[in-house]
Amino acid sequence: MSRYTGPVCRQCRREGEKLYLKGDKCYTDKCPVQRRSYAPGQHGQSRKKLSEYGLQLRMKQRLRRIYNINERQLKNYYTKAARKRGITGEILMQTLECRLDNVVYRLGIGSSRAQARQLVMHGHITLNGHKVDIPSCQVKPGDIIAVRESSRNLDLIKLNVQEAAGRTLPEWLGFDAEKLEGTVKAIPAREEIDIPIEEHLIVEFYSR
Numbered sequence: 283m284s285r286y287t288g289p290v291c292r293q294c295r296r297e298g299e300k301l302y303l304k305g306d307k308c309y310t311d312k313c314p315v316q317r318r319s320y321a322p323g324q325h326g327q328s329r330k331k332l333s334e335y336g337l338q339l340r341m342k343q344r345l346r347r348i349y350n351i352n353e354r355q356l357k358n359y360y361t362k363a364a365r366k367r368g369i370t371g372e373i374l375m376q377t378l379e380c381r382l383d384n385v386v387y388r389l390g391i392g393s394s395r396a397q398a399r400q401l402v403m404h405g406h407i408t409l410n411g412h413k414v415d416i417p418s419c420q421v422k423p424g425d426i427i428a429v430r431e432s433s434r435n436l437d438l439i440k441l442n443v444q445e446a447a448g449r450t451l452p453e454w455l456g457f458d459a460e461k462l463e464g465t466v467k468a469i470p471a472r473e474e475i476d477i478p479i480e481e482h483l484i485v486e487f488y489s490r
Contacts, residue, residue, distance in 0.1 A: 338487035371481030383417035390446025429462040
């Protein structure tokens, strides 16, 4: 399945709220969601009441867009979560949050998940001292995520870390800005995952 390469701000407008896909632009007055808070397209301003299926579909699409994954990946994550003991929706959210590219974003090394994914794929990130170029790699408590030695002088990374300093770091992560090194303290609890998702709707969608 192909990956979406169009304007990501259209995706935020389609969902009706900020998904923080554009990095620092999302925190400024230039954010299109603030200027045009309706869906893009010719019929964007005509509001229609969604059916139960429509709500489930929108929530599933929103989750895909936030974590920058395709349909096949999300379906696989759901299938694996459904096989584990516990609350399927919560396990699904924890699995997505523990992706390496998401952790790089949460640490502030990448300004967005898309940029964090690119940093990982280009070999700028290490996991426990070893270069890893797989964005979907799962991290676990005790893992150390760092910027590769040869990449620590990149202006992009320095700027990202500097601008992220004013934002709150999730409690399940630790970060040393001088060493450009982060630590996974624990698997995030559901209340620590601050994204606008009602995961029970996604579980209902795939359980149809």
